[in-house]
Amino acid sequence: MIVLTFAxxxxxxxxxxxxxxxxxxxxxxxxxxxxxxxxxxLEDVLLGRQTGRVCRIQLxxxxxxxxxxxxxxxxxxxxxxxxxxxxxxxFTSGRKQANNTxxxxxQQINTDGTDLRTIITTNSLPTALKLVEHPNKKxxxxxxxxxxxxxxxxxxxxxxNVNNRTEIETVIDTKRYACSIGVNAxxxxxxxxxxxxxxxxxxxxxxxxRWTLIPGSLHKLSLSMKPEETATNxxxxxxxxxxxxxxxxxxxxxxxxxxxxxxxxxxxxxWIKRLGVEDWGxxxxxxxxxxxxxxxxQIIDAFAVDARQETIWAMxxxxxxxxxxxxxxxxGGFKLLRQWMAVSRSLVRVG
Numbered sequence: 001m002i003v004l005t006f007a008x009x010x011x012x013x014x015x016x017x018x019x020x021x022x023x024x025x026x027x028x029x030x031x032x033x034x035x036x037x038x039x040x041x042l043e044d045v046l047l048g049r050q051t052g053r054v055c056r057i058q059l060x061x062x063x064x065x066x067x068x069x070x071x072x073x074x075x076x077x078x079x080x081x082x083x084x085x086x087x088x089x090x091f092t093s094g095r096k097q098a099n100n101t102x103x104x105x106x107q108q109i110n111t112d113g114t115d116l117r118t119i120i121t122t123n124s125l126p127t128a129l130k131l132v133e134h135p136n137k138k139x140x141x142x143x144x145x146x147x148x149x150x151x152x153x154x155x156x157x158x159x160x161n162v163n164n165r166t167e168i169e170t171v172i173d174t175k176r177y178a179c180s181i182g183v184n185a186x187x188x189x190x191x192x193x194x195x196x197x198x199x200x201x202x203x204x205x206x207x208x209x210r211w212t213l214i215p216g217s218l219h220k221l222s223l224s225m226k227p228e229e230t231a232t233n234x235x236x237x238x239x240x241x242x243x244x245x246x247x248x249x250x251x252x253x254x255x256x257x258x259x260x261x262x263x264x265x266x267x268x269x270x271w272i273k274r275l276g277v278e279d280w281g282x283x284x285x286x287x288x289x290x291x292x293x294x295x296x297x298q299i300i301d302a303f304a305v306d307a308r309q310e311t312i313w314a315m316x317x318x319x320x321x322x323x324x325x326x327x328x329x330x331x332g333g334f335k336l337l338r339q340w341m342a343v344s345r346s347l348v349r350v351g
Contacts, residue, residue: 094125
């Protein structure tokens, strides 16, 4: 009897350990936009669950777990950032008010779904959230604005020290400075995403506006410059690419910048490009993965790179997202891992 009990406890312990490994092992955190049901989950359809969510999936796109479910459809999530060491998730969301203004916030929650807290409130939908480890401190970066549908016209890049909760700092107002060095300020595209080069302490960001002829662009600014210096020294902002159509999602990984760009409506292709941070002006960007025009109009909404495994994962689709991966070596196409997932604008690799 004792032996049998010990065996059952061992099996139970193995199952629990396996579940914990599934949850905390390699995978992704991401947000699901409201108005999208998760295909194959009948209870979502029957119960009319249409709210946004913060979720986690494995590397193959399966074993989806909900970390947080928003209260109503009007609250729109945008992006997530993860502190693996502390087991903490940060995420942004916003709600449009009756007077056409926005009420936004940045919240934190543990990876097991406990201890939800609001740490920042804004008058717009904060987007493009990033958590960056500076020497002796951790900083949250995000984009903020007050114009446009669903916060897509953000021009302010801000940051906040999550260690000592100091005052929010504006890194740059891109509408005042970046756009003045090469784009008509009255038609300055919003910031779509940003990436931080933690080695050289530089920030990169993309600006574009879909469905227009306004060219997209990619910019760079040294984080060693103080905000008051960027206000008087516009040469601190570098425009690296001036005509990058629909430039949007961007990441810094192991000395290289990766970003998404889309072609015009005639060819309907989408690419992820890469260039080393030391190669600007010396080499042309290389295409590391692409969605060919034969697949129809497919948007790369979010992606994540693992340079060690030479693999890139992406949420690709239009009405729904489909989860894909591609080999970084050859600029080839994506391999489908899972179909019919809710649209996501943020994908963070962990583990």
